[in-house]
Structure formats: structure tokens, C-alpha cells
Amino acid sequence: MSSTSVLTVISSTTPDLRASLSSNSAYLQSRRLVTWGILWQRWASVGLYAFGGLIAAIVHHVYYSKMSGTTVTNTDSQQWTIRFGTALAFFTIALLRAALVGSYEQYIWRIFRHKSISIRGIDKITSLNSNLTGFCCLELYKQAWLAVGIAALGWCLPLAGLTPPSTLSIVPGLLVDMYSAELSVIDWSDAGWASSYSSNGAATQIPRVGAQTAGGRTILPLQAPAVNSSYSVHFYGPSLQCGGTDASHQSAFDYYTARALNESGTVTYAQAVEIFDDRAEIIPEFKGATSFLVYSAFVPDIGWFSNGEFLPSMPASLLWSPELPIDYTREQEFLQLWFQTAGNSIVCSLTNTSFDLDIEFLNGTQSITQREIYTVSPWTPTELTSTESNVQDQAYLTTFVTFVNTLSGNVTLQQAFGTELSLKLDDSNVLNTALSACPEFTLWFDTTTFRPTNSSIYGINLSGNITNYVFPNDPSICRNGSLPRAIEDLANNITISMLGNADLTVQREGPVNISIPCNVYQYDNLNLVISYTGAIIATIFSVAIGMFALYENGVSHSTSFSAILNTTRSTRLSDLTQGNSLGAEPLANDLGDLRLRFGLLDNEGDEKASPDGDLGIVRQAGFGVADHVDKLRRGQVCF
Numbered sequence: 001m002s003s004t005s006v007l008t009v010i011s012s013t014t015p016d017l018r019a020s021l022s023s024n025s026a027y028l029q030s031r032r033l034v035t036w037g038i039l040w041q042r043w044a045s046v047g048l049y050a051f052g053g054l055i056a057a058i059v060h061h062v063y064y065s066k067m068s069g070t071t072v073t074n075t076d077s078q079q080w081t082i083r084f085g086t087a088l089a090f091f092t093i094a095l096l097r098a099a100l101v102g103s104y105e106q107y108i109w110r111i112f113r114h115k116s117i118s119i120r121g122i123d124k125i126t127s128l129n130s131n132l133t134g135f136c137c138l139e140l141y142k143q144a145w146l147a148v149g150i151a152a153l154g155w156c157l158p159l160a161g162l163t164p165p166s167t168l169s170i171v172p173g174l175l176v177d178m179y180s181a182e183l184s185v186i187d188w189s190d191a192g193w194a195s196s197y198s199s200n201g202a203a204t205q206i207p208r209v210g211a212q213t214a215g216g217r218t219i220l221p222l223q224a225p226a227v228n229s230s231y232s233v234h235f236y237g238p239s240l241q242c243g244g245t246d247a248s249h250q251s252a253f254d255y256y257t258a259r260a261l262n263e264s265g266t267v268t269y270a271q272a273v274e275i276f277d278d279r280a281e282i283i284p285e286f287k288g289a290t291s292f293l294v295y296s297a298f299v300p301d302i303g304w305f306s307n308g309e310f311l312p313s314m315p316a317s318l319l320w321s322p323e324l325p326i327d328y329t330r331e332q333e334f335l336q337l338w339f340q341t342a343g344n345s346i347v348c349s350l351t352n353t354s355f356d357l358d359i360e361f362l363n364g365t366q367s368i369t370q371r372e373i374y375t376v377s378p379w380t381p382t383e384l385t386s387t388e389s390n391v392q393d394q395a396y397l398t399t400f401v402t403f404v405n406t407l408s409g410n411v412t413l414q415q416a417f418g419t420e421l422s423l424k425l426d427d428s429n430v431l432n433t434a435l436s437a438c439p440e441f442t443l444w445f446d447t448t449t450f451r452p453t454n455s456s457i458y459g460i461n462l463s464g465n466i467t468n469y470v471f472p473n474d475p476s477i478c479r480n481g482s483l484p485r486a487i488e489d490l491a492n493n494i495t496i497s498m499l500g501n502a503d504l505t506v507q508r509e510g511p512v513n514i515s516i517p518c519n520v521y522q523y524d525n526l527n528l529v530i531s532y533t534g535a536i537i538a539t540i541f542s543v544a545i546g547m548f549a550l551y552e553n554g555v556s557h558s559t560s561f562s563a564i565l566n567t568t569r570s571t572r573l574s575d576l577t578q579g580n581s582l583g584a585e586p587l588a589n590d591l592g593d594l595r596l597r598f599g600l601l602d603n604e605g606d607e608k609a610s611p612d613g614d615l616g617i618v619r620q621a622g623f624g625v626a627d628h629v630d631k632l633r634r635g636q637v638c639f
Contacts, residue, residue, distance in 0.1 A: 033622060036635050042556035043547065046102040050543050053096035057532040060088040061525065064168045067525035071175055078170065086165040092532065096539040097453060101129050103546020108147050109557040110549040112598035116626035117141045120592035126559045129154055153538045160535035168518035173520030174228055179223040181512040184505040186235055186498055188392045198301045205503045210402035212498045213432040214490060219368055220497035222359065230360035238399040239353040240337065240491040241375050242484035245345045253345040255325040265290035266412055269342040269443055271294035291424045292444050293412040296340045299404055300324050335400050339408060341440040346484050350400045355496065373492055403491055413444060423470055433490065437472035440483040460571045552633035570601050570624045571602040599629040
């Protein structure tokens, strides 16, 4: 020990001790004092190991994320991808465990200072990271339970490395590339639309498309550019926009409902409520009611196409004449289809509509996403005669006729047996569509609404619950949950279905995403994150404990041979271990049960601070028999 070091020790002690130390400075120089201080490489290495493990985990996650969704090109690339992932998992766990073990070593030295442990227990605790039999030592669970927990985490840490490599798997997928292909588009300016009702013209094809779409309750199959492909299409076409009635419309509907009751004995729901109201007398005009109106759809006669050339003649069984009331003065600007249900009046207008569609085929199965459909404006024909109308007018008008053929007609009910109702009039194709599942059709069967008791009108009795055996009982097949929205949806589907009819479309080149079957990587990031998060949390917990022990110990420790050599120089230990200098196994029972502690050794024999004992308070630090060791404080002067 240098003279400078001795003087430093002397100057940092109490006055009495300083005087005693000064008089023995020569002896102090011959007996080196311990040097307190934490080796920075020790705590830096623990921190770097933990940080390196965290970085390796992040790199693993980023690497697998980059690989996810990419194509497996060949067997070699697949194998190297898995090998690289396995290597990242290995480095992650190895670095985290190195940080944990380094922290464990610092913590057990804190235990050695505060607890007396048998030599056998010390053997077990120092080898606990490499020898599982140490967990069978019951003494450790009492004296060093936290150290046992940290060591157990170290043994379990490699388990966190099992799952991450397998989170990148190989699954069947599709390689998507863009090509130019022939696509079917509707050309409203094509001269074929002007063929009116010729046997092979467009006007013959559209009703067929309308009937198939309405009956199938879905858009008809389109021509696929490839078995697995997708593309977007935008076009303008005819559709219907439905809403309620204004005052002038309602006056006409009132006229029709009054005629329906007077001429055919058919009542709407509102009329029935008024008729069966026990608080009022039956209105004379309502006498003779024999049926219940469910649905009636027609085109009001506004003077256009009255010769039936463009609009087909209405069935003879129509309840209501499509003629408007004599006093109806509203000027009609565009074609409309009117609906009267049991409880509502609806007006639907022919419109020019914008269609934005995403069309996809997966293994030949069609999927159409209606990205955006909106009304541009009500459709107004430029000419009103067949000889002078332009081609687009003919096309839109022909489509409107298809809507009329699909939706027009009447549906009424009559009382059958008891409280059951049956169809009386069913001359509308609407019964073949999903519209008949809409709530407007089942109003008469709604047991939560109007149900008079002891009320009848000329043979019709509505008392009691009425069971629906007539219309579909699954409201989910009514698109959008109401008749007006379902009518609009059906009209849209009919127009979109025209894309699948070769007689109504032309071929134009357009961009198509074509998907080719292949194997792709799929990354299950949740399992990787869970595995590594658990390992990182365990490591951070252990490092925090190790850093606290490192600070409290005042020096950095290890379990190396040099550490054992320097801390077991007690004369008493030398006497007790005679005959065991080979260090051979097994350890003698009497020696294994000897309890030791690390601290300040008693002043005995050559452990005295000076030959004459004047410096008795400066003692040697090391392992000693527990009863002959005092607590060693951080920074204390000792040999």
C-alpha cells in the first residue's frame, strides 16, 4: 500500500484513531487495507446485457414483421429465415440471462453479510444457476428465498425463447400483381338500347336480368378476369330513390285508399283502426270492407306513354286505377313508382346514380363492395316519344320498366279460419323477392299493436293474436331493415347485375389485380411479444435487486476462485478445515453444517491489526464462523 493511500486512510478516521494509525503507519503499509469502490465494468456489463437482450427482442419483432406477408421463394430462403429467427431468440434469452446471473451474484453477497448460512448452503447458493439440486436445500428457502426466486427465473428464462421462433409460420396465400385486362362495362350510348322490345334487343335482356336478380336476392355473377382477381369500376346508371310523400302526393294516396275501400272493400291499417275503434261508431262509407291491404305498387298515369308501348299495361286485377284524381294539378317532372302499404305511402323516383364498386373474386367466388353509391339527379328524359328519344333515354326507360315489372301489383289478406289470415290478392312479383320479409308486410301480424277485442266488421274479426304463416319470418333478409331502403337496394342490384350480361356490356381494358396462389409468411406477433415481455420483466426485476445489492455492498463481487481465496483467510477456518484441503466431495457433515458469515473477523492470532494490539479496531474482512463475525459496514476500514 503506498504512503499516499495510508495518509488518506488516516485523514478520514476519527482523531483518536487517527493518532493511533499515524503511529503505526509503517505497519499499515506492510498490511494493505481494502479498497472500497464499485468496478464500473461490473454494473455496466449487467446493464448492457439487459439492454442488448431488449434490442435483440425488438430486432426479432421487426424482422418477422418485415417478413410477414412476403412470398416464400424457395426452400433455402425459408430455412435461413427460420434459422435467423432462432438465432435472434437465442441471443435475446442469452443476453437477458447473463444480466440476471450477474445481478444474482451481487445479491448473494449481500445475503452473506446479513445472514449466517451453513457451508453446505453456501455451496448450493453459489452454484444455484448451474446446479438444479440446489433447489432441494431447504435452508435456502428460509435464509435466501429471494435468491432462490431469482435463480428460478434464470432457469425458466430459456422457456421464453421456445415460442418466438415459431411465431413466423408459412400459410397458403396469394401473390397480387396488377395487369391490364378486358372488363365488362355498360355503355349507355350503344345503339342496341334503342331496339325497344325487339326479341333480341337490350329491352328483352334487362327484364330477364331484373327477374333473376330479384328472385335470387343477390347480384348476378359477373365475368371474372381471373379466378383470383379484383378491380374497381365506376359508372352511372339508373336506380330508384324512395322517400315519403308531400301534401300533393298524400292527397292522391288518400284518393286511392278511399276508392280501394269503396270499390273493393280493402282497408289500410289506419282505416282499420278507425273502423274498429269501439269509442266511435262505424263510418257508413267503410261498410263492406272484406280484405286487408298489405302492398300496392303502380305508376300513376301522368299522360306519358299512355298507349302502353313503353309502360306495359297494368294487370286487370289491380285494386286501384293508376289514373290520378281529376283535381290533381302537380306537374310531374320525372318518372315515379308509387307504393301504398298497410301503414305507409312511399314515392320512388327514377334517378341517374353514380356507382363506385370494388369487385373481387376469390377462388371464383364473387364479392362486391358498394364503396359509394349516390344519386346524381332525378332522371328527366329529353324526349317523350319512341322515335325521337336518344339512346340513353331508351336505356334508362327500359330499366325503369324492369323496376315496374318487378315491383308493381297488389298484395292483400283475408281472414281464413279463426284469427289466421291468408293471401287474397297476390298478383305482384314482389312476393318472389326479399322485400316480402320487410316489416311493412308483417304489420297485420304484429301482436304488439292494434288488436281490438269483440270488434268485427262485416265478417272480419281481428280479436286475438294473428300468427304469420304468409310472409318470411326472418327480417334479416330485408336489406337495410325497411321497405324504402330495400327497394333502393334491389334497384341498385339490378343495375349492377347488368355488368354480367354480355348483351348489355362492352369490353374495355382496365387495371386488374390478379392473385396467384403461393406460400407466404404469417407472423403471430402476440405470442412473441408475450414471451419476450415476460422474460424482460423478469430480467428488469432481477437487475434492480442486483443494482441495489451492488450499491449496498460497496464493492462488486463474483463467485470466482480469487473471490473465494481472498475471503477465506481466517485462521479459525484453517483450523476447522484441516483434513479437507483437497476440496473433494462429499463434504464432511460436521463441516457442512458449520455456519459462516461474511464480515469483520474477531481479533485472534494473526488477524490482529498490529503486533501490540494498539490498532485492534482495524480488523480483517472475510468469511468466518458466524459467532465470531461482526457486521461489515459499507466503507469501513479493514484489512
